[in-house]
Amino acid sequence: GAVVSQHPSRVICKSGTSVKIECRSLDFQATTMFWYRQFPKKSLMLMATSNEGSKATYEQGVEKDKFLINHASLTLSTLTVTSAHPEDSSFYICSADTSGLQSSYEQYFGPGTRLTVT
Amino acid sequence: AQRVTQPEKLLSVFKGAPVELKCNYSYSGSPELFWYVQYSRQRLQLLLRHISRESIKGFTADLNKGETSFHLKKPFAQEEDSAMYYCALGTSDKLIFGTGTRLQVFP
Numbered sequence: 435g436a437v438v439s440q441h442p443s444r445v446i447c448k449s450g451t452s453v454k455i456e457c458r459s460l461d462f463q464a465t466t467m468f469w470y471r472q473f474p475k476k477s478l479m480l481m482a483t484s485n486e487g488s489k490a491t492y493e494q495g496v497e498k499d500k501f502l503i504n505h506a507s508l509t510l511s512t513l514t515v516t517s518a519h520p521e522d523s524s525f526y527i528c529s530a531d532t533s534g535l536q537s538s539y540e541q542y543f544g545p546g547t548r549l550t551v552t
Numbered sequence: 553a554q555r556v557t558q559p560e561k562l563l564s565v566f567k568g569a570p571v572e573l574k575c576n577y578s579y580s581g582s583p584e585l586f587w588y589v590q591y592s593r594q595r596l597q598l599l600l601r602h603i604s605r606e607s608i609k610g611f612t613a614d615l616n617k618g619e620t621s622f623h624l625k626k627p628f629a630q631e632e633d634s635a636m637y638y639c640a641l642g643t644s645d646k647l648i649f650g651t652g653t654r655l656q657v658f659p
Contacts, residue, residue: 438595478638542598545595
C-alpha cells in the first residue's frame, strides 16, 4: 500500500513555456502532499506543502507565482512550473502524507519527474 | 537553526565490511530522526526511524542527543546496500534532509 505516482517521469520543454507535473496517491487519501526539488549532488529541498482544498504553503525563497500548486482532491496534487527557464531544470519529487494528522513523518515518495528546460 | 549534516558524500566499502553513515543534526526542539534510502532508478523510501528502534535490512541507527547524532550502521555490508542514503529531521511541519551519502559496496 501507500503508492504515490508522478506523471510525467521525464519532460523536456522550451524556455518560456509552462509544464505541469501530477502527483497522485493511488491507494490512499492524502490530505497533505509535499513537493521537493533535488539538485545534483545536493539535498532534497522542500518547496511547498500542499493541503487539499486550501492554498499551498511555500518555503522561503520559493516563488509561488512561478511554481503553482493545486491540490484539488485527496488523491491529486499538481505542480505547474510557469515560464520555465533553464535554471528550473531539476528533479522534482512529491510525497504524500498518510497519517491524516498533518504529520511530516508518514510520507511516501513518488518516483520523481526530471524536468529539462532548453 | 534546523539543519542536518551528512559529512560524507561517498562511502566505499567491500562486501562484508562494517558500515557507518554519519548524520548530525541541529534542532532546538525534540527531534524525530529518519533515514531514507534511494536505490538506483527507484524512488526515495523510508528505511527506518528512531522512534521505532528497529533494524531494517540489518541497518540500525541510535539517536544520541548528547552528540546530536543519528548515525546509520550495519555490521556486514552487502552489495545490494549500494544506494543513496539521506538522513532527515522531522520538525513540526516538514522534513529537512541532509545532502545524502552514496554508499558503494564492492564485491
